[in-house]
Amino acid sequence: MEIVTAASLFATGAGAWLGDKLLGPSFQALGEHFRAYAGKRLTAIFSRAEEVVDRSKVEALPAGFALQFLQKASFSEDDATITDMWAGLLADAAEGVSSRHSIFIDVLSQIGPNEAKFLDQIFDAERHYPLVENMPADIRPTLFEAARRSINWSEFKSKAEAEAAADHLINFQFGWPAVVRFVETYWESGVPSGKVEWVRRARPFDDSFVVDALSRQKLIDYFEIDFSPGWASPRMDGYFMTLLGVEFVRSCRRVGASK
Secondary structure, X not given: OOOXXXXXXXXXXXXXXXXXXXXXXXXXXXXXXXXXXXXXXHHHHHHHHHHHOOHXXXXXXXXXXXHHHHHHHHOOOOOHHHHHHHHHHHHHHHOOOOHHHHHHHHHHOOOOHHHHHHHHHHOXXXXXXXXXHOOOOOHHHHHHHHHHHHOOOOOOOOHHHHHHHHHHHHOOOOOOOEEEEXXXXXXXXXXXXXXXXXXXXXXXXXXXXXXXXXXXXXXXXXXXXXXXXXXXXXXXXXXXXOHHHHHHHXXXXXXXXXX
C-alpha cells in the first residue's frame, strides 16, 4: 500500500518542503483527503509561498484549516496574481494561524483576477499609508478632513486655479488606501457680468461587477465628500478600502512584497 506523504502532493517537488512542514502532522488522519485536492494549482501556490515564507517561523497548520485551504485553493483560477494572493495568505498563516485566515480563505475563493487588479489599484504596495499603522475608528470623517486640509480654500480667481484644485483632488492621497473616481468644482470671475464655469475630472470605472463584488465582500466601500456650501463648492467621490480590506490585502501580500 502506498504511503501518502506531503511530498506526494507535489509532483514536481516544488513546494514539497513547505507542504511537509505545514501538512505533515495531519497526514495520518487526513492524508487521503489532502490528496483528493492535489494538482498543479497547489504545487504553484505552495511553491510561491515557499519563496517568501520565513522558514524559521513556519508552524504546522491545524488539520481543519489545512483542509479548508486545500479545498478552496485547488479550485482557484490559474492566474499569476491570484496564485500570489493564495501564496501570500498561506505564507502568512504558516507563521501563525488566526481566525482571520479562515475568513480570508472564503473571501479569496470568491475573487478573480479583475477584482485583484482593482484592489491593487486602490492599495499600492509601494505607497506609504500612515493611517494604516494607526487605524482610525471611522474612515469617512478622516478622509473628509484630509481632503479639506489639502486645499487652500481661498477664492478661485481663474479657471486655471479651479483646474489645479480639481487635478489635485482627483489624484489625492489620503494616507489611507482610497481612489478618487470623480471631482467637480467651479470658478467665477467675481464681477457682475462674470459667468460660472464648472471644472470636472473623472477616472473611468468600467467594470461595475468588480466594484459590486468587492463591496459585497466588504473589502471596499463608497465615499462622497461635499464641501458645499462654500466658495467653489468642490465635491468628490470614490472608493476606499475598509478595515477588513486592508487586513485582507496585508495577509494576502504579493510575492516579493514586504509584509
